Amino acid sequence: MSENAKLPPMATGSFAERAVAWSKKNLFDGWFNTILTLGSIAFLLWLIPPIVEWAIVNATLSPTIEGCAEVTGACWGFVNANLRLILFGTYPFDEQWRPLLAMIVLMGIICGSLGAVKYPGLRKAIIPMWVIGVPVISVLMWGGVFGLTYVQNSYWGGLPLTLILSSIGVIFAFPFGLLLALGRQSHMPAIKTVSVVYIEVIRGVPLITVLFMASVMFPLFLPDGVTIDKLLRAQIGIILFTAAYLAEVFRGGLQAVPRGQFEAGDSLALSYWQSMRLIILPQALRLVIPPTVNSFISMFKDTTLVVIIGLFDFLGTVKLALRSDPAWTKYYVEGYAFAAAIFFLICFSMAKYSAYLEKELRKGERR
Amino acid sequence: MKIQTILAAGAMTVAAVAAQNAQAGAVLDGIKAKGFVQCGVNVGLPGFSAANAEGKWEGIDVDVCRAVAAALLGDSNAVQYTPLTAPQRFTALQSGEIDILSRNTTATTTRDAKLGLTFVGINYYDGQGFLIPKALGVSSATELDGATVCVEPGTTTELNLADYFRAKGMSFEPVVIENINEATTAFFSGRCDVYTTDASGLASVRTTMAENPDDYVILPEIISKEPLGPVVAQGDEQWSDVARWAFTAMVEAEEYGVTMENVDDMKANSTNPGIQRLLGVTPGMGEALGLDEAWAYNIIKQVGNYGESYEKNVTAKLGLERGLNALWTDGGLQYAWPIR
Numbered sequence: 001m002s003e004n005a006k007l008p009p010m011a012t013g014s015f016a017e018r019a020v021a022w023s024k025k026n027l028f029d030g031w032f033n034t035i036l037t038l039g040s041i042a043f044l045l046w047l048i049p050p051i052v053e054w055a056i057v058n059a060t061l062s063p064t065i066e067g068c069a070e071v072t073g074a075c076w077g078f079v080n081a082n083l084r085l086i087l088f089g090t091y092p093f094d095e096q097w098r099p100l101l102a103m104i105v106l107m108g109i110i111c112g113s114l115g116a117v118k119y120p121g122l123r124k125a126i127i128p129m130w131v132i133g134v135p136v137i138s139v140l141m142w143g144g145v146f147g148l149t150y151v152q153n154s155y156w157g158g159l160p161l162t163l164i165l166s167s168i169g170v171i172f173a174f175p176f177g178l179l180l181a182l183g184r185q186s187h188m189p190a191i192k193t194v195s196v197v198y199i200e201v202i203r204g205v206p207l208i209t210v211l212f213m214a215s216v217m218f219p220l221f222l223p224d225g226v227t228i229d230k231l232l233r234a235q236i237g238i239i240l241f242t243a244a245y246l247a248e249v250f251r252g253g254l255q256a257v258p259r260g261q262f263e264a265g266d267s268l269a270l271s272y273w274q275s276m277r278l279i280i281l282p283q284a285l286r287l288v289i290p291p292t293v294n295s296f297i298s299m300f301k302d303t304t305l306v307v308i309i310g311l312f313d314f315l316g317t318v319k320l321a322l323r324s325d326p327a328w329t330k331y332y333v334e335g336y337a338f339a340a341a342i343f344f345l346i347c348f349s350m351a352k353y354s355a356y357l358e359k360e361l362r363k364g365e366r367r
Numbered sequence: 368m369k370i371q372t373i374l375a376a377g378a379m380t381v382a383a384v385a386a387q388n389a390q391a392g393a394v395l396d397g398i399k400a401k402g403f404v405q406c407g408v409n410v411g412l413p414g415f416s417a418a419n420a421e422g423k424w425e426g427i428d429v430d431v432c433r434a435v436a437a438a439l440l441g442d443s444n445a446v447q448y449t450p451l452t453a454p455q456r457f458t459a460l461q462s463g464e465i466d467i468l469s470r471n472t473t474a475t476t477t478r479d480a481k482l483g484l485t486f487v488g489i490n491y492y493d494g495q496g497f498l499i500p501k502a503l504g505v506s507s508a509t510e511l512d513g514a515t516v517c518v519e520p521g522t523t524t525e526l527n528l529a530d531y532f533r534a535k536g537m538s539f540e541p542v543v544i545e546n547i548n549e550a551t552t553a554f555f556s557g558r559c560d561v562y563t564t565d566a567s568g569l570a571s572v573r574t575t576m577a578e579n580p581d582d583y584v585i586l587p588e589i590i591s592k593e594p595l596g597p598v599v600a601q602g603d604e605q606w607s608d609v610a611r612w613a614f615t616a617m618v619e620a621e622e623y624g625v626t627m628e629n630v631d632d633m634k635a636n637s638t639n640p641g642i643q644r645l646l647g648v649t650p651g652m653g654e655a656l657g658l659d660e661a662w663a664y665n666i667i668k669q670v671g672n673y674g675e676s677y678e679k680n681v682t683a684k685l686g687l688e689r690g691l692n693a694l695w696t697d698g699g700l701q702y703a704w705p706i707r
Binding site: 081082084085088089090091092093096152154155157212215216217219220222227230307308309310311312316319320321322323324325326327329330332 | 448
């Protein structure tokens with residue numbers, strides 16, 4: 001009983017009493033915390049009303065320049081009027097159902113693959129989904145068959161391009177990064193050296209440089225008349241870059257797996273690949289979920305850099321829309337705010353999923 | 368600027384190789400085989416090349432691409448556009464990724480000679496100028512001693528600015544801002560006395576970004592020459608001829624007063640031998656270029672003459688008068704080589 005007496009009194013009584021007790025404990029616990037609380041409230045009161053006033057109260061959705069000129073707040077009409085340009089870039093206007101459908105298919109496959117954690121029945125479907133889905137998406141985007149007109153990928157843009165660049169980037173960078181991490185841990189000197197040099201060189205240069213090399217220098221070394229697609233070059237650049245970062249993340253995971261686990265594999269007479277697949281990697285990868293997702297999020301945002309080589313990702317098409325008519329140019333804050341909102345939505349979903357995944361895969365460790 | 372030196376060196380190497388390999392007509396035959404012209408354009412410069420709300424490329428530079436396609440293939444829509452950034456543009460041309468570059472590119476000796484390019488015309492005469500608030504009370508750039516100047520970094524604009532002030536023995540304080548939106552916002556909020564860039568850019572900034580455009584004025588001094596024009600790679604003379612004369616036909620059509628509207632009437636009824644030659648009533652010009660005799664007719668019918676293209680894009684979008692780009696008969700510099 002004496003132990004119980006040390007515990008703080010249970011919150012009882014009416015809602016108001018509990019609220020007061022809660023805020024005393026959490027908000028006004030001592031003079032320092034009281035100052036912090038009051039300071040934060042004052043800051044929010046100073047910050048939020050003008051934003052709400054600008055973004056909602058005084059804003060307009062009217063998709064004309066005249067409509068925007070009448071209001072003092074945000075001109076969401078810029079986004080409204082140019083929504084299709086922002087979403088799909090310069091993709092032929094009458095064919096824009098194709099990237100829309102491709103985007104839906106891609107999101108479906110991604111959700112299906114991610115959902116396999118919760119619904120194990122989906123696990124067997126992951127590979128067939130991608131094997132069928134990627135050609136379907138390619139046919140939709142490129143066309144040229146089944147009566148669809150051919151659309152060069154210099155016309156792709158907007159959200160579909162961002163999603164394609166980042167999801168293909170993840171799919172290829174993940175296994176490649178894993179191989180590099182294993183290579184760096186390898187006992188074979190040649191493989192180890194190659195992996196270390198690759199990782200350090202790629203990590204030592206900014207992504208902009210990689211994209212720039214891929215886009216501007218690389219074509220100069222090709223034989224005359226041979227050109228490799230600009231989008232493909234950018235995609236490969238992104239994959240190579242992300243793989244180097246992921247390799248270091250995975251190496252951290254591999255090093256965190258106790259030595260005994262490796263020895264356990266050896267004592268069971270498992271081959272290198274068997275023990276990796278069955279014992280080491282499941283543990284190592286689970287350990288590094290947060291930094292892996294971190295890499296994915298940063299890669300997703302880095303795809304916006306393709307704008308410097310003349311590809312229009314989602315942020316690029318916002319800029320494109322700003323320049324579509326000089327009269328819209330002054331509404332760039334609205335354009336960038338819209339882009340930021342979409343990017344936040346996607347990145348926040350990724351972070352949420354990673355938190356869920358961590359919890360789900362740690363079930364075995366919970367007591 | 369080191370990277371540009373390296374790029375230029377690389378491009379030169381390729382240019383040298385390309386010049387050896389290229390056979391006359393290679394580019395032209397390639398275009399005929401694939402059925403469209405691959406055209407490099409700006410990633411977004413209103414009036415010159417920018418995507419409209421439907422995602423279609425529009426502008427005075429885009430019209431050159433369309434004119435070339437109309438002349439060669441009879442269809443101004445037989446063009447595929449590759450948006451290119453400034454550092455990418457020459458590589459794209461040299462590597463054969465694009466057939467023609469129509470991307471507000473200044474014609475210079477180095478580009479023409481060292482990079483192995485051929486400029487096929489000048490479709491816009493531009494030059495660097497100064498935008499100031501009227502309240503500054505200055506009427507000439509020579510009175511700008513000690514001014515704070517907003518300028519974007521890493522461009523010839525910045526170098527021209529420094530050269531000009533040094534030559535005049537004046538001092539200035541640069542406010543270097545990377546992004547055009549931020550640079551103009553800084554200028555209009557009074558961070559600097561002067562904003563400098565190409566005159567076409569100043570005019571569009573003044574009409575679209577200023578609260579009250581009448582409070583601002585562009586000074587009369589133009590401190591650099593920027594002749595902007597379409598450019599092709601050296602090595603296929605037949606192709607550069609087609610591109611050169613397709614653009615020339617647009618200017619010549621304006622000189623003769625042939626427009627998109629009246630071109631059919633002119634073709635049927637005009638007795639002017641120049642117009643008859645231009646529109647293929649008197650055959651010969653098409654044959655000389657290896658084109659259909661209706662080549663110029665197709666350009667004018669589908670794209671319009673130079674003046675129409677200018678009105679529709681530059682005047683409508685940027686509110687810019689013809690200025691240097693008026694016909695020579697109106698005191699401008701646009702002067703078409705005779706089509707005969």
